[in-house]
Amino acid sequence: MGFKQAVWARAWQGWYALWNGVEHGLFRGREYGLAVPFGYRVFTPWFETGTGGHFSRRYGRAERSGSLHISADRGYLLDALTYHALFLPGDIAECGVYRGGSAMLLAQALAEHPAAHGKRLHLFDTFSGMPDSAVPSRDYFKPGAFGDTSVAQVLARLGELRDQCVVHAGLFATTLPGLPAHERFCFVHLDADIYPSVHEACVFLWPRITVGGMLVCDDYGFRHLRSAARAAMDDYFATVPEKPIALPTGQALVYKVCST
Numbered sequence: 001m002g003f004k005q006a007v008w009a010r011a012w013q014g015w016y017a018l019w020n021g022v023e024h025g026l027f028r029g030r031e032y033g034l035a036v037p038f039g040y041r042v043f044t045p046w047f048e049t050g051t052g053g054h055f056s057r058r059y060g061r062a063e064r065s066g067s068l069h070i071s072a073d074r075g076y077l078l079d080a081l082t083y084h085a086l087f088l089p090g091d092i093a094e095c096g097v098y099r100g101g102s103a104m105l106l107a108q109a110l111a112e113h114p115a116a117h118g119k120r121l122h123l124f125d126t127f128s129g130m131p132d133s134a135v136p137s138r139d140y141f142k143p144g145a146f147g148d149t150s151v152a153q154v155l156a157r158l159g160e161l162r163d164q165c166v167v168h169a170g171l172f173a174t175t176l177p178g179l180p181a182h183e184r185f186c187f188v189h190l191d192a193d194i195y196p197s198v199h200e201a202c203v204f205l206w207p208r209i210t211v212g213g214m215l216v217c218d219d220y221g222f223r224h225l226r227s228a229a230r231a232a233m234d235d236y237f238a239t240v241p242e243k244p245i246a247l248p249t250g251q252a253l254v255y256k257v258c259s260t
């Protein structure tokens with residue numbers, strides 16, 4: 001890392017730490033937060049900690065495991081959308097697991113859902129970091145980023161939730177085609193950041209999502225990933241009827257309405 005990049009990274013971390021402090025101090029535990037930049041007071045159930053609500057309990061467990069990589073608002077959306085998708089036929093898939101934080105949210109939603117009996121959560125990752133296809137000038141991340149994890153660590157964090165999970169360790173290009181031809185999904189969480197991986201996952205998984213099901217891409221709206229995840233999503237969804245809906249959280253939601 002060059003000097004300029006190191007200074008920028010330090011400043012960015014400082015800003016992020018400051019914002020986390022503001023978030024915890026001003027908003028956590030409050031029913032109404034603030035929608036920046038509109039300035040409205042809005043209902044913010046993702047900050048309702050300590051209320052005993054289902055989401056705060058599930059998010060709290062993921063947070064305590066030390067593996068969480070997504071903010072409370074994004075976690076809330078994942079949790080709420082999964083709840084609805086689970087009434088449909090098909091399993092859940094996550095492409096991009098890293099240390100298992102978002103997987104833990106999905107696994108808890110699955111374990112506690114009234115209609116989810118027999119459904120499984122498929123977890124796809126190299127579990128050894130970003131593949132060689134990552135190009136930092138386009139994808140922001142370089143090969144090997146997110147390498148500080150392993151299948152054993154993720155399974156240990158998941159605890160009893162591991163029983164409903166199927167781990168597919170390796171490159172998407174190898175593991176996705178290894179799925180049985182009849183496999184269908186009601187919900188896909190795509191959090192792989194880089195162009196080739198996001199595109200590959202869409203090509204393989206979108207045709208296998210049940211009508212009424214959903215795909216959430218975690219990285220769509222983040223500026224540093226505009227030529228990576230967002231470009232890959234836009235390129236893929238230009239070829240099918242459904243289009244990504246950009247969310248204020250930075251995620252994108254695609255809702256399957258056509259059977260093609």
Ligand SMILES: C[S@@+](CC[C@H](N)C(=O)[O-])C[C@H]1O[C@@H](n2cnc3c(N)ncnc32)[C@H](O)[C@@H]1O
Pocket residue numbers: 067068069070095096097098099100101102103124125126127128129130131145146170171172173191192193194196197
């Ligand atoms: C941002 S992390 C996922 C974070 C995780 N969803 C969370 O919230 O904690 C992105 C992950 O995608 C994985 N990944 C990216 N491209 C991949 C590919 N082609 N095959 C397998 N894993 C891939 C990386 O190994 C990395 O662990």
